[in-house]
Amino acid sequence: MSERAAIILAAGQGTRMKSSLPKVLHPVGGQAMVDWSIQLAKRVGCERIVTVVSANSEQLTHHVEGALGKGSTAVQDPPLGTGHAVRAAEQALDGFEGDVIVLYGDTPLIPSTAVEALFQALESGTGVGVLGFHVKDPGAYGRLVTGANGELEAIVEAKDASPDELRIDLCNSGVMACRSGRLFRLLSKVTNDNKKGEYYLTDIVGLAREDGASCKVVTCNEADVMGVNSRVELATAEAAFQARRREELLISGVTMTAPETVFLSHDTIIENDVVIEPNVVFGPGVHVRSGALIRAFSHLEGSIVDEGAQIGPYARLRPGARIGEGARIGNFVEVKKTKVGKGAKANHLAYLGDGDVGANANLGAGTIFCNYDGFFKYQTRIGEGAFVGSNSALVAPVTIGKGAYVGSGSVVTQDVSDDALALARGQQVEKAGWASTFRAQMTEKKKTSQT
Ligand code: UD1
Ligand code: CA
Numbered sequence: 001m002s003e004r005a006a007i008i009l010a011a012g013q014g015t016r017m018k019s020s021l022p023k024v025l026h027p028v029g030g031q032a033m034v035d036w037s038i039q040l041a042k043r044v045g046c047e048r049i050v051t052v053v054s055a056n057s058e059q060l061t062h063h064v065e066g067a068l069g070k071g072s073t074a075v076q077d078p079p080l081g082t083g084h085a086v087r088a089a090e091q092a093l094d095g096f097e098g099d100v101i102v103l104y105g106d107t108p109l110i111p112s113t114a115v116e117a118l119f120q121a122l123e124s125g126t127g128v129g130v131l132g133f134h135v136k137d138p139g140a141y142g143r144l145v146t147g148a149n150g151e152l153e154a155i156v157e158a159k160d161a162s163p164d165e166l167r168i169d170l171c172n173s174g175v176m177a178c179r180s181g182r183l184f185r186l187l188s189k190v191t192n193d194n195k196k197g198e199y200y201l202t203d204i205v206g207l208a209r210e211d212g213a214s215c216k217v218v219t220c221n222e223a224d225v226m227g228v229n230s231r232v233e234l235a236t237a238e239a240a241f242q243a244r245r246r247e248e249l250l251i252s253g254v255t256m257t258a259p260e261t262v263f264l265s266h267d268t269i270i271e272n273d274v275v276i277e278p279n280v281v282f283g284p285g286v287h288v289r290s291g292a293l294i295r296a297f298s299h300l301e302g303s304i305v306d307e308g309a310q311i312g313p314y315a316r317l318r319p320g321a322r323i324g325e326g327a328r329i330g331n332f333v334e335v336k337k338t339k340v341g342k343g344a345k346a347n348h349l350a351y352l353g354d355g356d357v358g359a360n361a362n363l364g365a366g367t368i369f370c371n372y373d374g375f376f377k378y379q380t381r382i383g384e385g386a387f388v389g390s391n392s393a394l395v396a397p398v399t400i401g402k403g404a405y406v407g408s409g410s411v412v413t414q415d416v417s418d419d420a421l422a423l424a425r426g427q428q429v430e431k432a433g434w435a436s437t438f439r440a441q442m443t444e445k446k447k448t449s450q451t
Helices: 033-043 058-068 082-087 112-123 180-187 203-210 231-251 434-450
Strands: 004-010 048-054 073-076 099-104 128-134 143-146 152-156 170-179 215-219 280-282 328-340 345-357 368-370 380-382 393-395 398-400
Touching (some): 033 058, 048 058, 058 073, 082 180, 099 112, 099 180, 112 128, 112 215, 128 152, 152 203, 170 180, 203 215
Parallel strands (some): 004 048, 004 099, 048 073, 128 215, 345 380, 368 393, 380 398
Antiparallel strands (some): 099 170, 128 170
């Protein structure tokens, strides 16, 4: 197999987003669009990945170089078309002689199978491979002109197309594969002699054929190659991602009673036999293991939920929550950077932050880990099988021993030994008959004040 590289085009202005954030940094499924392209390139084995950016795009350059290192971006200034943009990456790919895939930074949902098929076409001798799709209303897309044998003959931009060509419903997605040497050789011959006055990448198809090379179309669904130019299209791409991922999870053995109300991230992992009730949101970094139950209206991010655990309804798992096998996190419980042991329970109204809860411990309603003094965060440790009574404030750093009890309403500021009972609350006093004496006195007082 030849070596592989990717060129990701992202030098467009993205003005229709009406945003101070560069277009390709807007997220789909919780991941910046440009990162979808980068991840795709990595998944198909690209060793070199160059992102083409415009002048004055520090934020984007910083983002990409943060992920792929210095030299992973190339500047196109000014932007003179897609062919010109690919040429801007030539220097960054100096010395590379393998196969190149061109991707767009604003087209996040391309399946890796389609890109793999394009690389395979190059391996079997195709000169240029193009990812195309059939569409009812081809609008402004470039049209793929094919010959009788299905071979790709040319790509014609809508603005330059004849009426006959405009009727073609097979369109160019923009994704294209070509061996590096041929790509840059052909691009050096591309002119801007067209309606838009741009250097079209698409012209390399016609030029390749003049050279005697064959060109091929690989097809995919329209939704797979949907580009994002506006917030409306961003929302459409998000919906397409959600629909696709929900279906994959259902097929893989996850139950969702109302899948259209469950929101997933690009990296959400949910194992089989997990049940997800309606209205659940998964932020990035969640792994739910087999047999867990995620009840309605819960919000999870950066968390691991082990086998058979139950979360919610109305629970919030924040980054660093690790819920052990069979543990239960109930309504209005928030967990952050805390490991909850096997079989432990916090069923109602609690905050568990920066802690470690031992197996089978029971945290009553209103248990609060007081983890922060306004400057630093501190740890709360709960021993195995400990029982914390309702409405207890555990002031960290603090350790509750194994099997210990904490009386309800305690403010615990000192460690509690194994198997001890800690009481840290006002003492109850009783005054016999006080209430009836009080009532009699007050009734008399009211009578005299009225006369
Ligand atoms: C391009 C294709 C068209 C295809 C369509 C699919 C060409 C000539 N046309 O058209 O056949 O159907 O995409 O969406 O290739 N970009 C740069 N620098 C530039 C110009 C563009 O980096 O100078 C980037 C943009 O940021 C974008 C991508 O290239 O990511 C496509 O550019 P765009 O202007 O949207 O191309 P279209 O005219 O839509
Ligand atoms: Ca476009």
